Each structure stands twice: as C-alpha cells, then as structure tokens.
Amino acid sequence: MDSKTQRFNIVGPCSMESRDQIEAVFKVAQTIGVSYVRAQVFKPRTNPNSFQGMADEGITILKDLAPKYPDLKYVCEVCSNEHFDKLVNVASVIQIGARNMQNFELLKYVAANFKNEFVLLKRGFSNTQKEWLSSAEYLISGGIPKDKIILCERGSRSFTSPTGVSLDFINALMAKEAGFKVIIDSSHGTKEARFVLPLAKAAIAMDFDGVMIEAHPNPAESVSDRDQAISLEALTDFFK
Ligand code: PEP
Ligand code: MN
DSSP states (O other), X not given: OOTTTOOOOEEEOSSOOOHHHHHHHHHHHHHHTOOEEEOOOSOOOSSTTSOOOOHHHHHHHHHHHGGGOTTOEEEEEOOSHHHHHHHTTTOSEEEEOGGGTTOHHHHHHHHHHOOSSXXXXXXXXXXXXXXXXXXXXHHHHTTOOGGGEEEEEOOEEOSSSTTSEXXXXXXXXXXXXXXXXXXXXXXXXXXXXXXXXXXXXXXXXTTOSEEEEEEESSGGGOSSSGGGOEEHHHHHHHHO
C-alpha cells in the first residue's frame, strides 16, 4: 500500500488484560490483515478503584510478543511523561486520549521526544474543533511533522443520545479539511456493541483514513468498556 491509500485501522481490546487475551487478538489482527493493534497498558479510568492497566507487566509481554508478530504495530496510550518514556521504544503509535487532549505539558513532552511512526490525538468529548486543532498545533510546533499526526474522532458527550455519546462526523470532516489524517473510533463513539460496526462502516464509506474498533476474545468478560466490546468473530466478518 502506498501512503496515499494507507488505512489506519486499529483493532484490539479496551485494555490489555493478559498475555492470552492480547495474543488472541493479535492472531486475529494478523489473519484479517489489520496491522495496528490496541496494546493498552496504562488505562485512564474514571474511578481509581477500577483496573488501571497491566502497566510494566504488560510492557514486558508486548516486548516478548513483538518478534512473534512482526507485522503488527502497537498503539499505546500515554497519560504522563513517565508513560511515554516507558513506551517510546515499544509503541509504533503514541496515543493521547480524550482526557489528555488539553494536557499541554504532555503534548509538549511527546513532541520534544517523539521518534515513533505516528501520534494519535483524540478529540476530547467536550472539546471544539478549534481546541482540537490547537492541540495538534502543540505537536506540530514541538517538531512533529503534520503527516505523522493522526486525529481520532471519538464522539461527544450528548444529552440526546440514549448512549450518552454522539459520534461527531462534522468535527471529523473539518479535521480532514484542515489537512490531517482522521480516523473514527466507533467504539467510544457509540458505547454500545451493536452500534460499533454500522458506524465504522459509515466512516469507511465517508472515506476517513481508518477506524478504531474495540474487540475482545470474550466481550462479556471484558474488564473495561464491556458494553462496547465486539467479538473477534464479528471483527473478522467485518474486515472480510
Ligand atoms: C481509549 O481509546 O482507550 C480511550 C481511553 O478512549 P478515549 O480517550 O477516547 O476515552
Ligand atoms: Mn475503551
């Protein structure tokens, strides 16, 4: 694939929970030809008592599995400078999540120390187009070329949507107009498994640069974001 037609589809569980769980996902990603996998070891959680991610143990597993899955590339969220330092040599894509979109010191640190393939910047669920692009500007003015930035639309908090979130395609289209690569996260953008694939399909039809989809070997057992997790079988069917 040349860079013009490259799709940045990203699949994987909300959080990495065990070696077996992540490896089951990697096998499927390899089979369906999706090369970017969610390899999330640090989880920003609303409640401090919720699972916070496998952290260092997860990083050890990711390093261990890398030679076995040479075609896969890890997408890892960082919430702090320390997370970045631990993942800079492990992740192909550094993810900055919705909650950290305006963590300006983190944006500056990532830009100053960046040596990865891409940085993925999600729009905060209450942030405007202008704020999103201004955060991207922090990355650019810190030295990251624009073509190494992938913007990810993950939905807005909504008073009217029954799931509490509305996927905001207008923000995504305007980010594309501004010359960025843009992908659609239809998992966090819908919050319910039954809506994830229809909206991913819409995103592909609208010619975005890719989709992010959360999938789990056993969705009912997913430790985080269980309601939006789709099965690996459904994921496989979709990419066929
Ligand atoms: C995620 O993708 O793991 C995540 C936490 O999403 P968001 O930042 O969009 O809530
Ligand atoms: Mn999630």
